[in-house]
Amino acid sequence: MLAIIARTGESCPALVDVPEPEPPGEDEVLCRTLEVGICGTDREILESTKPRVPAGSQFLILGHESLARVEQVGPGVDSFCPGDLVSPMVRRPPTPHVRADMLAFGNFTERGIVEEHGFTPPFWLDRPEHLCKVDPRLRSVAILAEPVSVVEKAINEAVIIQTARLAEFCDDWTPRVLVTGMGPIAFAAILACRCRGWVVTVHGRDPRDSKRATTVGLWNADYVPMTEDVTDQFDVERDGFDLVLECTGNDRVMLSSARHLASCGVMAWLGSSRLPRSGEHDVSTLMRDAVLRNHVHLGSVNAARRDIIDALAHLGDAIERWPQAADAMITTRLDPKESLWHYQHREPQGIKAILDYGCE
Numbered sequence: 195m196l197a198i199i200a201r202t203g204e205s206c207p208a209l210v211d212v213p214e215p216e217p218p219g220e221d222e223v224l225c226r227t228l229e230v231g232i233c234g235t236d237r238e239i240l241e242s243t244k245p246r247v248p249a250g251s252q253f254l255i256l257g258h259e260s261l262a263r264v265e266q267v268g269p270g271v272d273s274f275c276p277g278d279l280v281s282p283m284v285r286r287p288p289t290p291h292v293r294a295d296m297l298a299f300g301n302f303t304e305r306g307i308v309e310e311h312g313f314t315p316p317f318w319l320d321r322p323e324h325l326c327k328v329d330p331r332l333r334s335v336a337i338l339a340e341p342v343s344v345v346e347k348a349i350n351e352a353v354i355i356q357t358a359r360l361a362e363f364c365d366d367w368t369p370r371v372l373v374t375g376m377g378p379i380a381f382a383a384i385l386a387c388r389c390r391g392w393v394v395t396v397h398g399r400d401p402r403d404s405k406r407a408t409t410v411g412l413w414n415a416d417y418v419p420m421t422e423d424v425t426d427q428f429d430v431e432r433d434g435f436d437l438v439l440e441c442t443g444n445d446r447v448m449l450s451s452a453r454h455l456a457s458c459g460v461m462a463w464l465g466s467s468r469l470p471r472s473g474e475h476d477v478s479t480l481m482r483d484a485v486l487r488n489h490v491h492l493g494s495v496n497a498a499r500r501d502i503i504d505a506l507a508h509l510g511d512a513i514e515r516w517p518q519a520a521d522a523m524i525t526t527r528l529d530p531k532e533s534l535w536h537y538q539h540r541e542p543q544g545i546k547a548i549l550d551y552g553c554e
């Protein structure tokens with residue numbers, strides 16, 4: 195069966211033939227791939243030419259965003275049945291029942307990213323504790339559960355922090371939200387915030403009449419082309435934001451969007467450069483504002499089960515309330531055999547490209 199792989203020393207992905215898995219053993223589930231998402235992490239792994247391959251393997255099988263169907267369950271599995279739709283969790287802790295997303299960096303594996311093969315083969319085995327059941331009504335959008343869960347985590351962490359420290363001032367934190375960027379994580383952020391009923395503004399590089407800027411409008415969110423800095427008329431308390439979801443991973447964008455953060459606001463960093471380059475930036479304004487206005491800057495990676503459950507619930511809300519907008523998130527469907535170009539390039543105006551394995 196086919197798999198899409200990354201090899202040490204090579205920046206091009208390859209299609210290879212790998213053996214089919216054995217029938218599921220004790221406490222194992224055999225899954226059939228329905229869809230796989232391609233994202234910036236896959237492109238970064240390839241670009242680095244140093245994939246974190248599993249012990250004893252010459253390559254890493256890619257694919258960490260997956261929607262699958264349970265094909266067969268092994269002895270002792272009673273939480274899943276053949277036919278169930280599942281979304282697998284990416285990160286695996288060394289011992290069960292810990293919150294893998296909060297483990298110290300390096301103290302875990304990640305399927306399709308860190309030392310465990312991913313989900314591009316048409317069949318793979320997993321353990322039930324790493325699978326989340328998906329309502330069949332979410333079939334058309336559930337491939338987005340992983341990227342949406344990453345944003346849900348950052349938002350849930352921000353809410354926990356704000357609820358703890360602002361209890362005296364507000365019962366229910368309802369932030370004005372700024373999302374920076376126009377990639378899949380930015381659109382996941384718009385979805386997660388609109389489903390919470392929050393007002394959202396998006397800053398991006400696209401002109402207002404571009405396809406992606408129009409898609410922002412489908413969420414009843416405001417789109418404003420990114421400017422380098424605030425104007426003299428800008429009053430951060432009146433015109434600013436209480437939550438900034440920084441989805442570009444660009445240091446200049448982060449610094450400029452920090453100027454928009456009102457007092458007691460939170461900025462969550464959802465992107466970064468895998469190969470950080472040094473540059474000259476003035477961070478003194480960021481520090482001054484953070485001190486005088488009680489800002490929190492929050493880094494966030496991966497997601498807990500709680501966040502995947504929220505992602506699936508919000509995807510369900512989204513297809514009911516903003517069906518056109520939810521539909522517009524998946525911009526390209528590919529035959530896995532013809533998908534390799536997309537592992538190295540982004541389509542202009544594309545949001546999420548997925549591999550479609552042609553199963554009902």
Ligand SMILES: [Zn+2]
Pocket residue numbers: 232233234235236258259340341
């Ligand atoms: Zn991803």
